[in-house]
Amino acid sequence: MSDQTIADLEKAVKRAKRIASERAGELHDLVEERLPAAFDEIPGIAAATYDACQAWAQAEARLKAALSAGA
Template sequence: MTDEELKNLEKEVRKLKRKSQEWASQLHDLVEDRLPAGYEELPTMSQSAYDACKAWADANARLMAATETAS
């Protein structure tokens, strides 16, 4: 992996981490402010948070593998 590709992957990981944190914050707000009345939002919001965290975990694993290979 080139230095540029590695930098792009690092940038992607940071972006995906931020997105997952945003979904976690939204989920927290739902739990703190809108439950039990907003219970119907839980499945969709939970799935979105899961998907964002999974995307981050996958990208982070690729980054870890790439940095181990580069070392």
């Protein structure tokens, strides 16, 4: 793999991690500040958090695979 490809994958991992952290923060804020009144928001925020974490894990796996292939 080229250095540029690795750099692009690293950038994608960082972006996905940032997004996952933001979604986790939203879930935390819901729990800490708005429950139980906003209980109906749980499914949507939880699903968005799960999807963002899954996207991060997939990006991380692609980076690890690329690094292993280049080793």
